Amino acid sequence: MGEQPSWQDVLDLISQLNESDYESASVQVGDVSIRLSKNDAVFDAPTTAGRVGAQPRIETGFDTPTASATQPAAAAIPTAAPAAALGDTIDAPMIGVFYRRPSPGAAPFVEPGQRVEADTTIGIIEIMKLMNPIVAGKAGVITDFLVTDADAVEFGQPLATIDTSA
């Protein structure tokens, strides 16, 4: 494990705080300090990341990429270029079998090159016979699928690339 927490570590902290009864938390890992709060009041300095819905605000001691949230490596690269240039990904929110079509033989939900909104269904993940629709989670143009139809995918595995600047 590197000296700095990965972006995933930070996301995990956020989900921990969200589910807890705590109002705020502060974590020191090596020379990186992270403060999280559900309440704006504890921060007197402006933060690098904006407030998204009911998500806790985050403040980190290192440069925080704001758009490439799903690219775990991005946080560890201090000279990371703007997110869109790296290509953003849509990651599997669960383990299971990924399908690009609503049923065998049907047309795919979306094709590369197609524009999607955050709530556009891009596929289905089947877990133990339960079908779960998978939405893009962000608006943009799907540039490629990284898994083929009926592939087994793990939690967090990138399913597709998306150009959010388009």
Add this chain to the structure above:
Amino acid sequence: MSDVPVILVANRGEIAMRIIAAARRIGASPVLAASVADKDSPAARAADRVIVIGASPANQSYLKPEQVAQAAVMAGAAAVHPGYGFLSEQPALCELLEEEGIAWVGPRPETLRAVGDKGSARQVAIDAGVPVGAGVEIDDPTNVVALGEQIGYPLLIKAIHGGGGRGIRLVTNPEELVELAPQAAAEAVAAFGNGALYLERYYGRARHVEVQVFGDGEGNAWIFGDRDCSVQRRHQKLIEECPAPGLSEKRRQLLHDSSRALVKVLRYRGAGTVEFLVDTESEDVIFLEVNARIQVEHPVTEEAFGVDLVAAQLRLALGLDPELPDVGPVPPAAVIEMRINAEDPNADFQPNSGDITRLVWPKGPGIRIDTQIEEGYRFPPFYDSLMAKLIVRAHNRDAAVAAATAAVRNVTIDGLKTTLPMHAYVLAHPDFIAGGIPTSWFGPVWEARKESLT
């Protein structure tokens, strides 16, 4: 399918390392089902493959039966070992796997149900002729003297609909019982909407002694002696040993025979533990519960008898001979296990997490360390605080206590607060050295030590 069976390890930390080692021992291929936080862990590196089943919090990964079952399917697993905690005693995962034709390393789902709640476990024990605690419901709170005599003193008045320690009163004589029973009934009505009460015998100075069993699933049992786990803080075990010290031959036989009877009644399959309360002020021995899984403290039994219980579990689940020996009731060695937790014993055992900057383990004959931690390991905040188990074997108990004391002194863990100072204190305490302390011993003794320091 290849000839090498795949074992899916559905757990983390030291027990994941332990199951991986057992899989290697029997020539199987271990695959780890890991959360995001554990995908680069030492256990992940030790496995042949890692499948990420969910986010770091256990309730989004290790506690999700569908996600674990999906990983088992993806791994092409022949069997799934659930370890302890998490889903190990839940019929849900076991049944999902059954549908997929994947073996569960543990008892049948109906066994998990039968011993899974106190009421039905008590009934199973009664059916097997195993001694259970005296308990009786109160029909009329103004007419309780005869019931009190039936149970014996001291006893507890409990509200049937109470819970979490509420609605409990300790009574030491008939006069108190006559006075307190109507009060307790009135309070139970006010607090729980129901005044039903029962009386239960209270054991204030009892030991926790448990028996290691291994069933073949047909009613036959191997009995691998007993363990004493009486060094506890708030029902959390801190130190365990095998054999339980100072048990009379008669008591030991009662414990072992009772456990054998339970295995037979349940047609118990695989490794399990039968827990008993052994009173130090009377001859009473009371059944507590069956733990239908491998336990944290299984290594003391393995070291004392020279067996590999986890490998035996895997072999049995794969339909093979578990390759276990028949042994006598008392092992030829004495073994002590110290649980090293990431907790500060001088700050109310508060857990802490962070980077382990330096780590040195003691070496020498009879020393075993079951752990996932290593230098540079970042101890995560998401899971329980067990870092490592230090297990020390010697030819008798005195030698084992001396060897354990030396071993504890020779551990270095920098970067986190640990329970090591607590172990050093207990191992040097004359009560522990004498053996046979009750579970109520540690709490006040540790508090008194703190006060003597300030």
